[in-house]
Amino acid sequence: MNKPGSSGITGATKATVARSDGNTVVVTSAGSILRDTGVNSFDGFEIIAQTGNLTPAVIVPAASPFQSVQDLMNAAKCNPGSLRWAHNGRGGFQQVAGQSFLKRNGLQAQGVPFKGDDPTRAAVVGEQIDFAFVGIQQASWFENELLVLALVAPERDPIRDDVATLAELGFDRVVVSSPIAFFAPKGTDPTMISGM
Numbered sequence: 001m002n003k004p005g006s007s008g009i010t011g012a013t014k015a016t017v018a019r020s021d022g023n024t025v026v027v028t029s030a031g032s033i034l035r036d037t038g039v040n041s042f043d044g045f046e047i048i049a050q051t052g053n054l055t056p057a058v059i060v061p062a063a064s065p066f067q068s069v070q071d072l073m074n075a076a077k078c079n080p081g082s083l084r085w086a087h088n089g090r091g092g093f094q095q096v097a098g099q100s101f102l103k104r105n106g107l108q109a110q111g112v113p114f115k116g117d118d119p120t121r122a123a124v125v126g127e128q129i130d131f132a133f134v135g136i137q138q139a140s141w142f143e144n145e146l147l148v149l150a151l152v153a154p155e156r157d158p159i160r161d162d163v164a165t166l167a168e169l170g171f172d173r174v175v176v177s178s179p180i181a182f183f184a185p186k187g188t189d190p191t192m193i194s195g196m
Contacts, residue, residue: 019185022192026183027051045183048193052180055153056097057136057163059146061127069149069169072131073105080108086120086132089113093178094120097152098133100174101166121146136160152176 026045058069066072076083085102087095090113102109112129114120121138123129125145136157139148150166151157154175166173184193 020187020189022184022188024185027180028183044186046186046188046190046193048182048184050179050181054093054135054137054178054180055151055157056094056133056176057139057151058098058101058131058149058166059121059124059134059139060131060149061124062145062147063127064130064147066131066149067147069166069171072149073107073171075130076102076107076109081110083109083130084112084128085109086112086114086123086129086134088117088120088134089115093176094133094135097174097176100176101133101152101171104172104174136163 025048058072060066060072066075072083085098087098089095094117095111095113099111101107109130112123114123117134117138120132120134121142124132124134125142131149133152136148136151139146139160148160148163150169150171151160151163152173152175153165154167156165156168157163
């Protein structure tokens with residue numbers, strides 16, 4: 001059964017009380033269940049495998065006057081605290097990436113938390129905020145509505161290799177990401193896990 005919500009915490013919470021018979025698997029961003037939520041990926045689960053990595057990107061509305069990271073930084077420096085930026089919730093890796101970028105570059109902007117990546121992206125598309133830090137995958141299928149300015153990663157994304165990293169562009173940043181992993185309830189037979 002699919003149990004979305006709360007950045008994967010809803011499904012992970014359900015899985016912690018599921019039978020460890022090999023029929024329950026959690027696929028989620030491991031970073032979301034490392035926070036203090038009552039669900040812990042190390043204590044509550046058997047780790048099966050990492051299948052990917054969520055990396056944050058800086059995005060703006062397609063019609064934004066900020067068509068580069070430098071444009072964005074110039075505006076933030078000219079009017080400290082006037083720009084509004086979005087993320088998918090306090091303590092999430094996107095918020096940490098965005099806040100770190102601002103701090104490292106001496107910038108001030110108003111943080112606006114949303115409940116998940118989809119509402120964050122919608123706020124960008126709807127031009128309700130000036131920029132956002134979201135997972136790069138959120139840009140797929142929205143190329144006409146938003147512009148990806150840079151990736152917060154040590155190297156380019158293999159799927160979106162047209163997007164330069166902040167490091168390539170010469171901006172200071174902290175690399176923050178969240179692994180996507182498969183988990184099984186604690187106590188699941190290792191032979192079942194190896195066959196998954």
